[in-house]
Amino acid sequence: MFFRFFPKSFNFFELFEKQVSHAVEAACLFKAIVACGGVTEDALSRMATIEHQGDDVAHRIIDQLNKTFITPFDREDIHSLAKQLDDITDMINNIVSRLRVYGITCVDQNLVEFSLVIEQSVRAVARAIGGMQNHKHGQVVFEACVEINRLENVGDAMRDHALSELFANAKDPILVIKWKDIYQEAETVLDVCEDVAHVVDSIMVKQA
Amino acid sequence: MFFRFFPKSFNFFELFEKQVSHAVEAACLFKAIVACGGVTEDALSRMATIEHQGDDVAHRIIDQLNKTFITPFDREDIHSLAKQLDDITDMINNIVSRLRVYGITCVDQNLVEFSLVIEQSVRAVARAIGGMQNHKHGQVVFEACVEINRLENVGDAMRDHALSELFANAKDPILVIKWKDIYQEAETVLDVCEDVAHVVDSIMVKQA
Amino acid sequence: MFFRFFPKSFNFFELFEKQVSHAVEAACLFKAIVACGGVTEDALSRMATIEHQGDDVAHRIIDQLNKTFITPFDREDIHSLAKQLDDITDMINNIVSRLRVYGITCVDQNLVEFSLVIEQSVRAVARAIGGMQNHKHGQVVFEACVEINRLENVGDAMRDHALSELFANAKDPILVIKWKDIYQEAETVLDVCEDVAHVVDSIMVKQA
Numbered sequence: 001m002f003f004r005f006f007p008k009s010f011n012f013f014e015l016f017e018k019q020v021s022h023a024v025e026a027a028c029l030f031k032a033i034v035a036c037g038g039v040t041e042d043a044l045s046r047m048a049t050i051e052h053q054g055d056d057v058a059h060r061i062i063d064q065l066n067k068t069f070i071t072p073f074d075r076e077d078i079h080s081l082a083k084q085l086d087d088i089t090d091m092i093n094n095i096v097s098r099l100r101v102y103g104i105t106c107v108d109q110n111l112v113e114f115s116l117v118i119e120q121s122v123r124a125v126a127r128a129i130g131g132m133q134n135h136k137h138g139q140v141v142f143e144a145c146v147e148i149n150r151l152e153n154v155g156d157a158m159r160d161h162a163l164s165e166l167f168a169n170a171k172d173p174i175l176v177i178k179w180k181d182i183y184q185e186a187e188t189v190l191d192v193c194e195d196v197a198h199v200v201d202s203i204m205v206k207q208a
Numbered sequence: 209m210f211f212r213f214f215p216k217s218f219n220f221f222e223l224f225e226k227q228v229s230h231a232v233e234a235a236c237l238f239k240a241i242v243a244c245g246g247v248t249e250d251a252l253s254r255m256a257t258i259e260h261q262g263d264d265v266a267h268r269i270i271d272q273l274n275k276t277f278i279t280p281f282d283r284e285d286i287h288s289l290a291k292q293l294d295d296i297t298d299m300i301n302n303i304v305s306r307l308r309v310y311g312i313t314c315v316d317q318n319l320v321e322f323s324l325v326i327e328q329s330v331r332a333v334a335r336a337i338g339g340m341q342n343h344k345h346g347q348v349v350f351e352a353c354v355e356i357n358r359l360e361n362v363g364d365a366m367r368d369h370a371l372s373e374l375f376a377n378a379k380d381p382i383l384v385i386k387w388k389d390i391y392q393e394a395e396t397v398l399d400v401c402e403d404v405a406h407v408v409d410s411i412m413v414k415q416a
Numbered sequence: 417m418f419f420r421f422f423p424k425s426f427n428f429f430e431l432f433e434k435q436v437s438h439a440v441e442a443a444c445l446f447k448a449i450v451a452c453g454g455v456t457e458d459a460l461s462r463m464a465t466i467e468h469q470g471d472d473v474a475h476r477i478i479d480q481l482n483k484t485f486i487t488p489f490d491r492e493d494i495h496s497l498a499k500q501l502d503d504i505t506d507m508i509n510n511i512v513s514r515l516r517v518y519g520i521t522c523v524d525q526n527l528v529e530f531s532l533v534i535e536q537s538v539r540a541v542a543r544a545i546g547g548m549q550n551h552k553h554g555q556v557v558f559e560a561c562v563e564i565n566r567l568e569n570v571g572d573a574m575r576d577h578a579l580s581e582l583f584a585n586a587k588d589p590i591l592v593i594k595w596k597d598i599y600q601e602a603e604t605v606l607d608v609c610e611d612v613a614h615v616v617d618s619i620m621v622k623q624a
Contacts, residue, residue, distance in 0.1 A: 171382035173589035
């Protein structure tokens with residue numbers, strides 16, 4: 001067991017689990033917003049709160065990292081994880097702000113589907129992070145990472161489909177600008193989830 | 209005093225101060241260009257010169273880093289700082305090129321305000337970098353980093369405001385494409401300044 | 417000779433050469449597609465195959481890196497190279513997908529020129545990677561890196577020229593959206609080639 005050797009190391013895992021729980025919250029709220037068809041003031045401010053909480057945890061991780069000499073795994077991996085988990089929440093918050101800024105009051109089916117895939121992927125990220133702490137859960141982590149990679153491919157296809165549809169039917173160029181941006185941002189959330197899976201995968205291999 | 213222990217280490221601080229001085233120059237020139245309402249040939253070539261000078265310093269830092277065994281702080285932090293300070297100058301230069309490429313001859317008030325906030329933020333970056341060399345200036349560095357973070361939030365709100373306005377009043381989609389791009393690039397300069405603040409903050413914490 | 421000291425280290429160079437050969441294949445196919453004036457189903461699926469092969473090699477490099485204690489050069493440089501060589505193939509594949517998604521059946525002269533410069537740059541990347549393994553080839557590596565940097569500047573000028581033309585003659589905003597995206601992606605391929613040149617350069621300096 002790896003952690004026996006570093007009994008006094010700070011518990012980074014606890015903070016990572018906290019951080020990913022904010023990402024899950026953001027993904028769920030995003031799904032709810034999209035299901036309702038538009039952004040309310042209340043939803044916007046709840047999302048901002050989640051984003052701030054996620055930010056706080058990220059800062060605590062980086063602070064702790066800078067103060068800790070012995071870490072449970074490579075420093076740069078801790079740094080990457082904190083940054084990428086923060087990015088997930090940030091980017092979901094961004095999409096919601098964008099819906100607002102663009103005055104989009106009616107959400108299309110493509111974005112509804114994106115919100116479902118994003119929620120699945122972020123939940124898989126949570127399983128991967130949750131399983132990292134215990135070597136017995138290697139299989140759980142592995143399966144979660146495979147799932148995240150699969151969903152990233154699903155997202156690529158969804159974006160290509162959504163963009164093809166958008167450009168094929170485009171009448172209003174302003175709408176094209178708005179939706180192109182939103183679809184791309186939605187797909188990028190899945191890319192960042194995949195980045196997390198890569199880091200988690202690396203950590204597991206190094207400790208094997 | 210940290211540097212007593214590494215009396216022969218190359219003086220990276222001197223180069224970082226030089227590099228940030230080019231970023232400040234770029235920010236000031238950008239403010240002047242925007243205040244005049246458009247890009248002249250002369251301004252374009254002065255900006256290109258500043259960008260090349262910044263580039264040169266970045267290369268010297270990386271070269272020196274590759275040749276130096278003992279560095280005053282973590283190698284990856286030196287690398288990040290050199291890259292990010294270079295990015296600030298590059299991105300300001302990019303905005304100016306974009307104004308030219310898009311044939312924008314009349315700059316709007318939102319960009320004028322961005323140019324003021326960018327200048328403030330880059331000057332705060334200069335204070336942070338300048339203070340790093342001496343532990344007595346910890347408070348100066350800290351305050352500069354807080355200011356950079358504050359200005360990044362101001363920039364986010366400015367971009368959202370500018371985009372909302374742009375899309376609400378959009379008649380000409382080509383203009384929307386151009387200005388959306390320019391506002392986003394302007395906001396990204398403030399993001400990069402914030403990245404610098406994070407690295408500086410990390411360096412200070414590690415040395416505390 | 418550097419490798420005498422690490423006789424048992426895994427042969428990363430072989431995998432890097434394999435990875436860059438996929439990037440060269442992608443660049444050649446892209447040139448052929450653009451020369452024909454549009455994307456066929458067959459070309460699309462051949463490009464996807466190349467991209468998967470490149471991906472596989474990247475994963476093998478990262479896996480090996482995670483399992484290898486002593487590496488021929490800095491771990492983070494190996495990681496960056498694997499990532500960036502993968503990005504070259506990915507991004508060329510992306511442009512081709514984009515041509516498809518945007519329903520572009522007639523390619524313009526600017527993209528033809530981009531495809532020629534991209535092929536030249538990726539071939540220079542291949543020469544740089546190929547030369548790294550043997551210190552006698554330092555001059556070859558150096559010249560390849562200079563060439564990559566030169567082509568990146570050429571690409572910047574090509575993008576600015578193409579965008580100026582696009583916006584000056586813009587009648588259909590939807591076409592502007594499509595081509596702006598494609599030119600920028602084309603230019604980004606050259607940026608990534610330059611990133612490779614920087615890493616290669618760093619590796620050579622550290623080993624000198």
